[in-house]
Amino acid sequence: MKGNLIIKNAFAVTPLGTSAVKGEKMGSLREIPDATIIVKDERILFCGASSEAPAVNEEDFKVLDANHRVVLPGFVDSHTHLIFGGYRPDEFEWRLKGDSYMSIMERGGGIQSTVNATRVAGSDELKEKALWFINRMSQMGVTTVEAKSGYGLDLESEIKMLDVIKSLEEDENLKLRIVGTFLGAHAVPKEYKGRTEEYVDLMIRDMLPAAKGKAKFCDIFTEKNVFEIDESRRFMQAAKDAGFKLKFHADEIVTLGGAELAAELGAVSADHLLHVSDEGVKAMAEKGVVATLLPLTAFALREPYAPARKFVDAGAAVALATDLNPGSCFSGSIPLTIALACIYMNMTIEETITALTINGAAALDLASETGSLEEGKSGDMIILEFDNYRMLPYYVGMNCVSTVISKGRVVSQN
Ligand code: NIG
Ligand code: FE
Numbered sequence: 001m002k003g004n005l006i007i008k009n010a011f012a013v014t015p016l017g018t019s020a021v022k023g024e025k026m027g028s029l030r031e032i033p034d035a036t037i038i039v040k041d042e043r044i045l046f047c048g049a050s051s052e053a054p055a056v057n058e059e060d061f062k063v064l065d066a067n068h069r070v071v072l073p074g075f076v077d078s079h080t081h082l083i084f085g086g087y088r089p090d091e092f093e094w095r096l097k098g099d100s101y102m103s104i105m106e107r108g109g110g111i112q113s114t115v116n117a118t119r120v121a122g123s124d125e126l127k128e129k130a131l132w133f134i135n136r137m138s139q140m141g142v143t144t145v146e147a148k149s150g151y152g153l154d155l156e157s158e159i160k161m162l163d164v165i166k167s168l169e170e171d172e173n174l175k176l177r178i179v180g181t182f183l184g185a186h187a188v189p190k191e192y193k194g195r196t197e198e199y200v201d202l203m204i205r206d207m208l209p210a211a212k213g214k215a216k217f218c219d220i221f222t223e224k225n226v227f228e229i230d231e232s233r234r235f236m237q238a239a240k241d242a243g244f245k246l247k248f249h250a251d252e253i254v255t256l257g258g259a260e261l262a263a264e265l266g267a268v269s270a271d272h273l274l275h276v277s278d279e280g281v282k283a284m285a286e287k288g289v290v291a292t293l294l295p296l297t298a299f300a301l302r303e304p305y306a307p308a309r310k311f312v313d314a315g316a317a318v319a320l321a322t323d324l325n326p327g328s329c330f331s332g333s334i335p336l337t338i339a340l341a342c343i344y345m346n347m348t349i350e351e352t353i354t355a356l357t358i359n360g361a362a363a364l365d366l367a368s369e370t371g372s373l374e375e376g377k378s379g380d381m382i383i384l385e386f387d388n389y390r391m392l393p394y395y396v397g398m399n400c401v402s403t404v405i406s407k408g409r410v411v412s413q414n
Pocket of ligand 1: 329
């Protein structure tokens with residue numbers, strides 16, 4: 001019976017396709033008011049009008065009645081720093097009093113502070129903590145999550161983090177799909193301070209080969225005084241040559257040209273983009289780089305929001321994600337992400353749904369596997385508490401998800 005499910009009386013709402021949905025098409029969702037959804041052996045066998053549903057032997061299926069409430073594809077959180085030691089509430093308070101994120105980092109806090117805590121943490125401890133967050137994500141409807149390394153910054157600790165992600169991935173009882181990203185280029189560790197090129201050499205020589213096979217993506221914090229454009233280009237070209245798909249933390253704090261570099265190197269996504277240039281928007285749209293926007297980070301750092309409308313108007317694909325991490329954004333709230341995107345980034349409700357489903361999947365190169373309610377895709381979906389998807393941003397910051405289904409299994413019920 002594993003992964004066999006029928007949902008009756010569903011109001012199915014879904015984007016369509018097996019690739020990123022771009023530009024104004026992001027606003028189009030398919031709505032099926034009286035739908036039946038059938039998942040067989042973890043895959044969607046049918047999602048359409050109940051009158052057209054194929055006959056199946058219901059004894060072989062778990063049957064749910066949605067009572068005309070909305071069923072959406074499961075959410076994809078395509079940018080998180082889910083594995084980390086310790087917390088940094090002191091830094092949050094310093095920022096409230098006027099310190100900037102980068103000034104804390106420059107005096108040895110910030111990412112390095114979490115690196116210190118992560119290096120001494122055991123794998124079991126890191127895994128257990130990640131599972132605590134995963135449970136909460138699942139309750140908010142996340143059925144696919146990306147998780148980065150990047151708090152090790154030496155060979156042994158980076159691999160320890162990637163192995164924790166791998167062991168989560170291999171856990172049959174995990175409530176969601178997890179995708180690993182190698183982020184050794186998250187910061188220059190203290191022992192390499194002032195020797196960025198030597199740290200890049202180390203990553204290319206030792207870390208990339210060791211991370212290969214343990215992570216699908218390679219990511220970098222391309223930022224002034226972290227990894228500048230030329231250093232980023234050298235490292236990410238090496239990562240690409242080693243077979244990694246690319247992601248960038250781009251133009252988060254200042255306008256540096258990370259978006260243009262992501263386009264030049266054919267990255268799958270560039271993320272943050274609070275300070276992206278108009279040329280960067282255009283280059284990403286032209287090269288089909290998904291713009292992954294992280295409104296919770298802008299909110300928590302009191303920074304201006306990323307120009308979502310510019311990306312949509314330029315014909316780019318926009319994804320939304322949480323950026324859950326212990327520093328710049330200690331929140332994994334999908335409900336608040338939705339509200340901020342609609343209220344402050346002027347995204348429509350439909351665009352927001354597309355951004356958190358099919359485009360999140362595309363940002364992980366998984367759009368043919370998940371992100372929409374279509375035949376052949378993985379049975380990843382959520383039932384809302386309501387019969388109207390417009391409740392999502394309107395019920396500001398509150399969870400509208402009732403039931404979460406991952407690969408045809410009910411994994412969370414609120
Ligand atoms: O996405 N800016 C770089 N990385 C993270 C923050 C990591 C941290 O502060 O621990 C981000 O904002
Ligand atoms: Fe991040």
